[in-house]
């Protein structure tokens with residue numbers, strides 16, 4: 276006859292359940308989100324045709340096009356910042372695939388300073404179509420061109436609206452992108468400046484986590500131990 280006390284069995288069951296359902300570590304889906312490896316993983320729209328500005332990845336504290344001061348990278352030695360001395364459409368983007376069934380959380384650090392006294396947001400991405408002066412962060416359809424307008428926007432993470440502060444020190448921006456599990460998406464950072472406007476990003480992260488199984492909660496483990 277087995278004389279092992281009952282509580283040993285209960286502890287064993289609880290341990291076994293906890294081990295079996297132990298949560299997997301989060302997976303980082305963004306390549307070089309801290310920009311410490313330069314351009315690796317990132318692409319630009321406008322490099323070849325626009326010589327008056329672009330997204331720059333460096334630790335420079337002065338914009339090479341504008342001569343304007345930049346906030347220091349909030350992490351490490353590098354960040355990405357959009358710098359320009361003439362109106363134009365400047366885009367930085369990266370395509371990522373979110374595994375099926377995963378929860379996905381986007382986070383990043385954003386800062387900007389608008390030397391104008393207004394914002395003019397639109398979903399258009401050509402400064403020739405309408406007066407435009409804005410910063411946008413969108414989840415895009417990666418099958419379309421990088422400067423796709425409203426037709427390509429799957430979710431807007433951030434946009435400067437009328438009334439948005441003109442000066443923004445380091446700010447954490449987050450968004451739940453779990454709805455795109457099983458899909459490839461494009462993270463797009465867009466700046467269209469009619470007047471002087473500085474903007475920087477760093478610490479871009481898209482963490483994928485498996486949903487927590489019900490049995491991995493305290494109640495779930497207790498319930499499982501009585502089966």
Ligand SMILES: [Ca+2]
Pocket residue numbers: 309310311348349350351352353354477478
């Ligand atoms: Ca960095």
